[in-house]
Amino acid sequence: MTPPVSLVLPSTLMLRGPMPGTLGIGLLAPLSGVMGIAGPSILNCAQLAAEYVAERTGFHPELVPIDAGQRPAEVARAVRQLLDSRVVQGLVGAHTSDVRVAVSRVVPQEVPYIFTPPHETGSGRPGTVFTGSAPQLQLRHPLEWTIRHHSVRRWALVGGDYVWPRQVHSEARRILRALGQEIVLDRFVGLGSVDPERLVDEARRSRAEAILVSLVGRDGITFHRGAAEYGADRQFVRLCTALDENCLLAIGGDSTGMLYSAMPSFILQQDDEHQNFLELYLRRFGVTAPLPASYAEGCYDGVLLLAELWMSDLLDSMPPVHAALSLAAASKRPGRAVVGRSPGGRLARAEGTELVVIDQVSM
Missing domain, CATH: 3.40.50.2300 (Response regulator)
Structure with a gap:
């Protein structure tokens, strides 16, 4: 049986503490604010990716949502509390860059922070992995x-x-x-x-x-x-x-x-990789679900990449940015979550x- 994928409130997880065999993923999704319209589909795509990981690895992913539509300082404060409790192994963010700048200041360089939307250049830290286009x-x-x-x-x-x-x-x-x-x-x-x-x-x-x-x-x-x-x-x-x-x-x-x-992507594009993703999404959530548009699809890729990094053991010996590049270079198979894949x-x-x-x- 496929291990379940949980959506766990930060307060619940911090009270309970980490559990063996789980992969805690801090999910920074805009559930309010100017990007709030993207929030429901981002949550769906994060869950879809986590279910994919659970089915193929036997690990139990736990998605821990933080509303990234709040003011940057408030998001950073929530992230710091989550990281201090040591209940997540990394972060995936699909939100505005003003929030990313604030969050990156509180993320230790050894903790992967996968930032998936289009982004500005020259402002990353060793723990921040960009997968969108510059x-x-x-x-x-x-x-x-x-x-x-x-x-x-x-x-x-x-x-x-x-x-x-x-x-x-x-x-x-x-x-x-x-x-x-x-x-x-x-x-x-x-x-x-x-x-x-x-x-x-x-x-x-x-x-x-x-x-x-x-x-x-x-x-x-x-x-x-x-x-x-x-x-x-x-x-x-x-x-x-x-x-x-x-x-x-x-x-x-x-x-x-x-x-x-x-x-980076559009729902009607015809490449096989995108069409397979869309088929998975529609089969899982139905035709009346929020549209899995570009920000949501990027988050799907980000969750897959974080899981691959965590299972590769590369993070034990190098910063997340270098680990992600090493993972991409070593991969002999096509994959969605490849660092350097430019959707621009x-x-x-x-x-x-x-x-x-x-x-x-x-x-």
Whole structure:
């Protein structure tokens, strides 16, 4: 019989203590805040990956959720308490990078912290393993494609005011200028403070032709709803770095042919690896479950990678980053959770409530 997979509250686990044969996984999922819309599917995918591990190893994974939608300091405090109790062997996070920065400060370098969304570069610690794409890989090909197919030249950049969008903007400025483009607006907005009417007005006054949107979750939903309300959805080409299918549904869909998303994965992509994952998800949770969009699929990969690291014994002799790279180099079989697997470069267009992959490049 397959060992069960438990979802255990941190307080329960700290009172009970560790048990032999269990793999404690601190799961940092956004259950509230701007990314709260992604939380249910992230939990589902973490459970699916844990069940996969249990079925094939005989270990009993225990998922210990922490709401990563709280303020960064609160999340870091909860993580520190969990680590101090020594009831988890590592962390998997699918959340915003401002939270990651705070959490990484309290994670000892020997504890693996698998961070799965697209991420900024140059700010990791020895315990932090990135599996998502960096801005250069996420942006360059989609920007080139958009310029080529829409003949745009003047860009507005709109993003959240925290570490990841700031680096996205920095990389976008470098790429766009190298491509002979003009940046006419560069705006950061506090999380939860999007004023779509003001942003649309600023884009119009700047005479932008395209907008690079790096607003996550609810902030992105608010902006795109406002763009439609104020008639800007057919005026500007919008290229998004954090728009997944759940957000597109919340927007109400888009049929303008002007809304694009550059993300690590999309539900309708046709490669065998993704299709196998989707089949497993639908068989386990049904067609009415929350959509297993990019953030959730990345979390699935992160749980698998943490389990592989824990079972490899590599963590006994090297930091998690080096262990993950060693594991990837030594693997002779195809696998989903491979460090260095770059999902950057996929570009999809909104067609109603679906994101249809229209171009991709192997990095």
